[in-house]
Amino acid sequence: MYEGAVQELIDELGRLPGIGPKSAQRIAFHILEADGADMRRLATAITDVKERVKFCSICGNVSESETCSICRDPRRDPSAICVVEESKDVMAVERTRAYRGRYHVLGGAINPIGGVGPEQLRIRELLNRLSDDAVTEVIIATDPNLEGEATATYLGRMLSTLGIRVTRLASGLPVGGDLEYADEVTLGRAFEGRRNL
Amino acid sequence: MYEGAVQELIDELGRLPGIGPKSAQRIAFHILEADGADMRRLATAITDVKERVKFCSICGNVSESETCSICRDPRRDPSAICVVEESKDVMAVERTRAYRGRYHVLGGAINPIGGVGPEQLRIRELLNRLSDDAVTEVIIATDPNLEGEATATYLGRMLSTLGIRVTRLASGLPVGGDLEYADEVTLGRAFEGRRNL
Numbered sequence: 113m114y115e116g117a118v119q120e121l122i123d124e125l126g127r128l129p130g131i132g133p134k135s136a137q138r139i140a141f142h143i144l145e146a147d148g149a150d151m152r153r154l155a156t157a158i159t160d161v162k163e164r165v166k167f168c169s170i171c172g173n174v175s176e177s178e179t180c181s182i183c184r185d186p187r188r189d190p191s192a193i194c195v196v197e198e199s200k201d202v203m204a205v206e207r208t209r210a211y212r213g214r215y216h217v218l219g220g221a222i223n224p225i226g227g228v229g230p231e232q233l234r235i236r237e238l239l240n241r242l243s244d245d246a247v248t249e250v251i252i253a254t255d256p257n258l259e260g261e262a263t264a265t266y267l268g269r270m271l272s273t274l275g276i277r278v279t280r281l282a283s284g285l286p287v288g289g290d291l292e293y294a295d296e297v298t299l300g301r302a303f304e305g306r307r308n309l
Numbered sequence: 310m311y312e313g314a315v316q317e318l319i320d321e322l323g324r325l326p327g328i329g330p331k332s333a334q335r336i337a338f339h340i341l342e343a344d345g346a347d348m349r350r351l352a353t354a355i356t357d358v359k360e361r362v363k364f365c366s367i368c369g370n371v372s373e374s375e376t377c378s379i380c381r382d383p384r385r386d387p388s389a390i391c392v393v394e395e396s397k398d399v400m401a402v403e404r405t406r407a408y409r410g411r412y413h414v415l416g417g418a419i420n421p422i423g424g425v426g427p428e429q430l431r432i433r434e435l436l437n438r439l440s441d442d443a444v445t446e447v448i449i450a451t452d453p454n455l456e457g458e459a460t461a462t463y464l465g466r467m468l469s470t471l472g473i474r475v476t477r478l479a480s481g482l483p484v485g486g487d488l489e490y491a492d493e494v495t496l497g498r499a500f501e502g503r504r505n506l
């Protein structure tokens with residue numbers, strides 16, 4: 113609809129996740145009217161991230177070095193590994209400040225329909241790390257959905273033979289939530305996992 | 310939170326309109342995992358739009374040339390000018406295929422609180438175009454909100470002295486909408502503007 117460069121930008125923006133045609137148009141006009149230096153910084157940030165960011169050779173988290181800042185940090189407890197699906201999940205757990213161990217990023221979850229089996233995930237790398245006898249607990253923190261649960265079950269079975277403690281994050285009512293609005297599955301899990309007060 | 314380049318990209322994306330921190334993170338990881346050539350195209354589209362796109366010297370619409378494709382088109386009716394706030398509104402009217410005249414983009418609407426008065430808008434340029442006696446009708450298509458209505462009233466008064474027909478787009482019920490869910494002001498306007506069947 114628009115002439116050349118404006119339409120090209122709208123098209124490129126519209127390919128990003130969660131950006132519909134209206135948002136793409138709004139962002140394109142914002143870029144058109146914004147300060148040139150700011151927009152060159154945005155363009156550079158996009159190309160830079162592809163060039164500078166690698167994945168940690170130990171845990172698979174995003175990193176600008178061979179190993180990520182968490183794996184390099186000697187203050188992190190080497191006896192615990194928290195297994196997550198994506199780098200985003202590492203940040204989510206870090207924000208809780210409740211965990212001081214290390215991580216392992218699988219790069220997804222088992223999803224037979226989507227063509228993701230155990231061999232597409234970084235499970236072999238996890239097993240290699242566990243051969244080091246410093247690790248005493250593996251905390252499985254995959255998403256509480258179908259794929260995440262399948263991955264947790266698979267890992268649980270596989271790791272149970274190694275004599276390492278394997279745990280899964282608790283399912284239950286979200287803090288600050290309302291019991292009335294909880295779905296049946298979550299509420300059922302909250303009952304199963306009830307604790308003595 | 311993230312190391313260097315990833316966080317820089319999240320910050321830059323988060324400054325775009327309608328992109329919150331969660332979306333910025335999701336888009337940043339998409340960019341990180343996407344094809345390098347696609348992402349270079351996105352970065353180029355952002356810098357290109359700033360370099361290649363100008364504003365039409367006649368109507369103020371976005372254009373890659375001195376004048377836009379609509380102003381250059383000899384098939385467009387030179388007797389009508391449709392006055393809109395933004396280039397986006399030109400495209401919205403074009404999509405209706407109901408109008409074959411020309412446009413004038415004001416670059417905003419009168420908004421005293423936001424510091425936008427008539428002198429910040431392209432009103433002088435509009436008056437210069439009207440001195441050409443080819444124009445017989447000015448259709449004011451500013452947004453149907455407070456600022457748009459104020460701008461329409463201001464332009465209506467100013468142009469009434471020139472002996473040119475000045476019209477305003479009809480307000481009323483959106484087609485396909487539900488009378489029950491229309492707000493009072495829209496429903497009131499629909500009554501005022503009722504027509505014989």
